[in-house]
Amino acid sequence: MNQERLKELLEKVKSGELSIDEALNDLKSLPFEDLGFAKVDHHRGIRQGFPEVIFCQGKRVEQVVEISRRIISKGADLLATRASREIYESIREIAPKARYNDLARAVILEQVPKERLKGVTVISAGTADLPVAEEAAETAWIMGNEVDRIYDVGVAGLHRLLGNLDRITSANVLVVVAGMEGALASVVGGLVDKPVIAVPTSVGYGASFGGLAALLTMLNSCASGVAVVNIDNGFGAGYIASLINRLAHAPHQPI
Numbered sequence: 001m002n003q004e005r006l007k008e009l010l011e012k013v014k015s016g017e018l019s020i021d022e023a024l025n026d027l028k029s030l031p032f033e034d035l036g037f038a039k040v041d042h043h044r045g046i047r048q049g050f051p052e053v054i055f056c057q058g059k060r061v062e063q064v065v066e067i068s069r070r071i072i073s074k075g076a077d078l079l080a081t082r083a084s085r086e087i088y089e090s091i092r093e094i095a096p097k098a099r100y101n102d103l104a105r106a107v108i109l110e111q112v113p114k115e116r117l118k119g120v121t122v123i124s125a126g127t128a129d130l131p132v133a134e135e136a137a138e139t140a141w142i143m144g145n146e147v148d149r150i151y152d153v154g155v156a157g158l159h160r161l162l163g164n165l166d167r168i169t170s171a172n173v174l175v176v177v178a179g180m181e182g183a184l185a186s187v188v189g190g191l192v193d194k195p196v197i198a199v200p201t202s203v204g205y206g207a208s209f210g211g212l213a214a215l216l217t218m219l220n221s222c223a224s225g226v227a228v229v230n231i232d233n234g235f236g237a238g239y240i241a242s243l244i245n246r247l248a249h250a251p252h253q254p255i
Contacts, residue, residue, distance in 0.1 A: 006046060010023075010024055013245040015232070018104055020234050024151070026252050028124065029082075029187035031091030032179050033070055035066060035067070035217035036066055037063055038063065038066075038112070040052065040067055040071065041071045042070075042071075042074055042076075045076055048135050050077070050239075050242075051071055051074075051076035051078075051244075052069075052071065053076075053079045053080070053081060053139075053235065054067055054068065054079070054080040054081070054083075054191050055081055055082060055235075056080050056081065056082045056083040056084070057082040057085055061086060061087055062090075064080060064083070064091070065087075065088070065090045065091055065093075065094065068080065068091050068094065068095065069094050072094065072095055072109065072111070075111055075112070076111060076112070077110050077251075078091075078095065078107065078108070078110065078111070079106065079107070079108055079138070079139065079142050080106065080107040081104075081105070081135060081139075081235050082105055082108045083100070083105055083106060084105070085100065085102070085106065087094055087122065088100040088107050089152065091107050091109075093109050096137070097109060100123050101134055101138050103130050103131050103134040104131060104134035104135040104138045104234070105131065105135070106134075106135055106139075107139045108138055108141075109141050109161050110142060114144040116141075116144055116146040117144060117145050117146065117170055117245055117246065117249050118145075118146045118172075118251070119145070119146075119169065119172030119173065119237075119245045119248055120140045120145040120146070120147050120148070120150075120172070120173055120175070120241050120242065120245050121147070121148040121149075121150060121168060121171035121173075121174045121175070122136050122148070122149050122150070122153045122172060122174075122175045122238075122241075123138070123146055123151070123168070123175065123176045123177065123184070123188060124152060124153070124154075124163075124177045124178070124231035125152075125153070125154030125155070125176075125177065125178035125179065125180070125182075125184040126152055126154050126178075126179065126180070126201065127151070127152050127251045127254060128176060128179065128201075128202065128203045129177045129179055129201045129203055129232075130151060131174070131232040132199055132201045132232050132233075133149070133151065133199075133234060134234070135234030135235050135238065136151055136175045136177065136199065136234035136235070136237045136238035137175075137234075137238065138238070139235050139237075139238025139239055140175075140238040140239075140242045140245075141240070143238070143239065143242035144237045144242065144246075145222050145241070145242050145245055148167055148171065149182065150167060150168065152163050153183055153184075154178065154180075154189055155184055156182045158187070161184075161187065161188070165191065168173075168188065168192060168193075169191070169192055170189060171192070171194055171248075172194060172244065172245050172248040173194055173195045173196075173197065173241045173244040173245050174188060174192065174194060174195070174196050174197070174241075175196075175197045175199060175200065175237045175238065175241050176188050176189075176196055176197070176198050176235065176236075177199040177201060177237075178198075178199070178200065178201065178214055178218075179200065179201035179202065179203025179204045179210060179211060179214050180203065180206065180213075180214065181204075181206045181208075181213060181214060181217055182198070182200050182213065182214025182215070182216075182217040182248060184222070185217075185218045185226050185228075186217070186218070186219060186221040186222060186223045187223075188225065189222075189223025189224070189225050189226040190220060190223045192225070193225070195225055195227065195244055196223070196225050196226045196227070196230070197227055197228075197229060197236050197237045197240055197241055198218040198221070198226050198227065198228045199228075199229055199232070199233060199234060199237045200212075200215040200217075200218055200228070200231050200232075201230070201231065201232055202231055202232055203212065210231070211232065212231070214231075215230075215231055225242075237251060242254035
């Protein structure tokens with residue numbers, strides 16, 4: 001359930017197209033639906049503008065499918081992260097239009113049509129960082145953004161990054177994904193006057209400590225406009241980028 005669907009429901013009651021009892025039946029599972037093993041937050045779309053997202057890691061296939069079924073039944077968009085192909089195939093049995101991004105390990109089903117907003121750019125340092133970058137890109141996309149992807153432009157070949165400078169500077173918000181030493185976020189932060197969301201990845205050799213080296217580099221960035229999410233958290237970065245981009249497109253109110 002999101003704000004648009006709630007308004008549509010109330011308009012149908014107002015016009016007599018829907019009875020009060022029928023509307024009540026649709027609303028009775030708000031704010032959440034208790035499945036025993038999970039409490040599905042149907043109210044989240046109203047509170048936060050986007051429905052609950054399923055983090056599949058650690059969940060049984062049948063649990064993910066049942067949570068998905070309840071979300072889909074409310075007409076909401078579905079995003080399931082860290083999903084295996086087995087999970088996708090099982091979800092597709094109840095939602096044939098769902099698609100799977102192998103790199104991102106994400107299941108996506110759009111049920112609410114959107115006019116996509118330009119302004120989100122996702123940049124990856126290396127090809128090995130693409131799973132995290134794609135998770136960020138898919139998250140921003142399903143939340144209503146047009147995503148510009150600039151991949152494999154790490155600091156070992158700075159000319160690759162500078163060759164895309166026009167695209168980089170035209171963004172409203174940038175997600176920068178990098179493993180190894182994680183220097184790319186600081187470089188991008190020094191080139192733009194827009195927010196940079198840095199995502200350290202676990203890509204790298206022994207002393208990268210599973211992404212800790214990149215995380216510390218990004219946290220210690222001397223570029224002022226850089227904020228950092230957790231290691232490999234492409235979803236979190238894409239979500240925040242969407243919120244920022246939505247604000248950038250909102251009508252400006254006089255102070």
